[in-house]
Amino acid sequence: MLNGLWGGMILLSIVVALFTGNIPALTNAAIESARDAITLCITMLGIMGMWAGLMTVAEKAGLVNALARRARPLLRFLFPDLGRNHPAHEPIATNFIANILGLGWAATPSGLRAMQVMQEENPSKDTATRSMRMFMVINMSSLQLVTISVVAYRMQYGSANPSEIIGPGLVVTAITTVIAVAFCKILDSFERKGR
């Protein structure tokens, strides 16, 4: 999909520049953007290195698993259909915790496994269950506490206080997650009544 998008963006820019007379600016923009991209990556090396280092310490200490175990009561509230001790609980909790900590590489495999485990008990294999819906909507509502990459980008573009957006981001993330849960819970109760 990015093939069409990327190619389309560049071709569109050339066509528009031909009409607006911005061809010289376009050439400069191409060269300067390529340089800026690498300057940005050099800034990111430091910040991403620091954060990934810290997160590796957390992972190796077993923090993800410890937090996932604590999440059991919450999972019973979110996924009543799964019962008390369901095999999907573990990958779901790992996925949520990894998302909260911003460990993308740990979040995707556990998320896919959670979907697989839930699919095994699904009576109609082409239709999402209530639990899958809840899992997916929470997942897509954004859970990440600290989006360190945005902090790095802000630093590169001269922000006086790059990390000032973490707090507001956290508040918005919390509210959207509550909205996601409420949406699924309300939909669940409507579907039950409709039957």
Added chain:
Amino acid sequence: MNWILFLSDMIIPVTFAGILMYALSKHVPVYDNFIVGAKEGFFTVFKIAPTIVGLMVAVGMLRASGAFDILSGLISPVTDYTGFPSEAVPLTLMRLVSSSASTGLLLDLFERYGADSFLGRFVSVMMSSTETVFYTMSIYFMSIKITKTRFTLAGALLANFAGVMLSLWITGLLYP
């Protein structure tokens, strides 16, 4: 509303302290693991560097061509009416589809308006509190061949819309 900015200042030290105290109590060699992880962090940046070059070039060319100005002009009647910044519309839509392409647009907004402008702060908060809905949907549901998703997309889009609007609201509240 000072507590929200206090949270911004506190979260990185608290994360460091929490993780280090937990790891030290488990007798995990913290420094050695930090070094291993930092190295992996470098590789992550190396891996995404080509996509950043590719997308920043495409977005930079698109901006220089004047296409964004034309687009802003086209949608400004609608955005002026609602009070939504028209410059942020391409990013808001791209955010749903592709993480790397939306990063390109984010950086372009930083370059044009500054990271500390109202727009820069708003899109920073928005990028931190939304996800690439369409990408995630397709990856997860395709992996188990589910086609009927029972309003999952509606729920995700609602959460995304709320995230965008709340980001705008909270930025206005903190930086009037």
